[in-house]
Amino acid sequence: MSFARVRALVVVGVLAVVALVFVVMALVRDTQGSAGAGEGCPDDWPRADVTLRDHKDVKINVVNGTDRPGLAADVGGDFRNRDFQVQKEVSQKKKIDDVAVLRYGPKGVGSAHLLRAYFLGDAELEYNAKREDDIVDVVLGSSFQQLATTTEVNQSLGDLGAPVAPPGSCPLPVDN
Template identity: 35%
Template sequence: MSRDLRTALAELEDDVRLVRLAPAAEIRGRGRGRLLRRRAAVAGGFAVLLVAAIATAGTLLPGERETLPASPGCAAPVDLTLPDSSAGVAVRVLSGAADASRAEQAIKDIRVRIPDARADTTAREELPSGTVAVIRYGPRAVGEAAFLDAMLLGQAEVIFVPSRADARLDLVVGPAYQQLATPTELNRALVEITPQDLPHEC
């Protein structure tokens, strides 16, 4: 070991001897104080999340029933219940596209998601070129119409028919139809729906 290094170590040892160390109890006290502050911050964050969850509790979840009584303008009580899955949606699919192959593809896509979808090849409507789809529904299918519109990425023209007494939807596939929402897109759209977003004009 060189002389310079020995001298530096000796000076460092002298400096360390002069350093005043805090008592062990004081060091433990500081550590406990930091732990308490950290726990208080976590509890505060949890409280903020709880308040936010309560504030958004008005969201209508799939399967959660909310029905409004029938009014003079409606043929049935208004049902705002979102279906648990697409399997519970009764829909009749009509073609509104001049291109028959596009309508057939749309019907195939919809039947993958909605096994009970019925294609009506006899009924046909001419829709404007920029129309993705038209959904017609009555008071008993308000939630189902919102579900189907979310499946169509919110691009459908949704028409409420107060005089309709059944729970079936009519879906007219338009010339601008491209594809259905992915499961992730559908779930995201459904989570954002609240009862106030559902049309119930009765």
């Protein structure tokens, strides 16, 4: 073995040891180990479930907030075809001008985030800290045209980022 080869092996070995030391130091000194776990949160604040749910695990009520008859049933059918659990399809007297309004409680934060992507981020969010179920009310407004396609939903989810706990709530501790 030539001297140049021995020298190269020694340099590579030293670099490997230095890299290993940096990795160990980064892991030992990590200050974000409990980030998002809800630690240090006031006891009276609700714990928001920020887990992004799969379609089949999302429960919704579809509410027609327009003058268009049968809109809740049509959109409810669209959601059923996409594997959502549609609980009710109803109309309300109060009409809204928005694309949609998503009403939810602490257990529905992740579900509402997913549903918001079906409206390309244009749905208004109405969080109610006192609500105890995991159902999201999807109130359709007069600006609603159609649900987004699967590709558009995936792009919208990328644009929206990860679900976050609403103000006045804390995220549930994440299972490791």
